[in-house]
Amino acid sequence: MFPRGTVYKSGYPSYGEITLGASLKTKIAYTLARGIGAGLIGFAVISIIFTLGPVVKEEVLYDLGFKKFQVPYSQADLAKADSIVQVQKEAAIYGVGSYFSVIVPKIGAYSDIVANVDASDEKEYLSALEKGVAHAKGTYFPGQGENIFLFSHSTDSPVNIARYNAVFYLLGKLETGDKIIVFFADKKYEYRVEEKKVVAANDTSWLTNKGQGERLILQTCDPPGTTWKRLLVIAKPVRVDPFD
Structure with a gap:
């Protein structure tokens, strides 16, 4: 028996394609x-x-x-700026700056202040006194709640008055209640005299005395024109510029 159908057929490819349907x-x-x-x-x-x-x-x-x-200024800022200008103008009337200066109206004394002067260094303080009143190094500044120590010559020699700017020559005439003005950092501080003391020339306790509250201490030689003793005028604060 012989097989039926196609057994082999040449010409067909050896591969194919399958399509899958999902x-x-x-x-x-x-x-x-x-x-x-x-x-x-x-x-x-x-x-x-x-x-x-x-x-x-x-x-x-x-x-x-x-x-x-620019951030706009608040009303408080504007008021503070106006206050500073007013303080600067007032200081200028006395012929001093508002950075650091002292005014004693009763005796017509006014001067700029040289800050942080070593009171134990004669060369340093004599140089400072040619420019104005000296602020003792180690003492405080207005508004800090402790002693503020200022000193100047009170010589009666016309030559030395010109040389050392002896603004405290008449300091002994101050009495209790007299006003002293200090300008500091564009603020105005007012003090009233409470007492006067005459101490030994070598008494430096007032430079280091703390814990008594804020006091303004003005020192000069006594009697005027000598170096025998020291006159101290002690004042307490009564008013400060309202803008801190």
């Missing part, structure tokens, strides 16, 4: 998954934009200079 459910699930994935990516992008967008915006505006502007 079911409807699979197609729906695939489409849904793609949509969800795209939605999640979009949500993430939008979240990043909303989160970082304002920060990036502020950085860009700052770099471009749009965030740099």
Whole structure:
């Protein structure tokens, strides 16, 4: 018996193509998954934009200079500035600066003050006294609540009056209640005389005496024109410029 049909046929390719068809459910699930994935990516992008967008915006505006502007002055700032100008004008009337100076109206004494002068260094304090009244190094400044120590010559020699600016020559004429004005850092401080003392020339306790509250101490030689003793005028604060 011989076989029937085609046993071998040349000319056909050695490979083939297979097409698989997905079911409807699979197609729906695939489409849904793609949509969800795209939605999640979009949500993430939008979240990043909303989160970082304002920060990036502020950085860009700052770099471009749009965030740099002048802060307007408040009423308190304007009032303080006006007060400073008034203090400066008042000091100028006396012929002194408002940075650091002293006025004793009763005896017509007025002078700028040289701050932080070493009272134990003769060369240093003599140089300072040629410019004005000296503020003793180690003592305090107005408003700090402790002793403020100022000193000057009271010589009766016309030559030395010119040389050392002896503004405290008449300091002994001050009495209890007399006013003393100190300008410091563009503020005005007022003091009233409480007492006077005559102490030994080598008495330096007033330079270091603390814990008594704020006191303004003016020192000069006594009697005038000598170096025998020291006259101290001690005053307490009664008024300070209201703007701190």
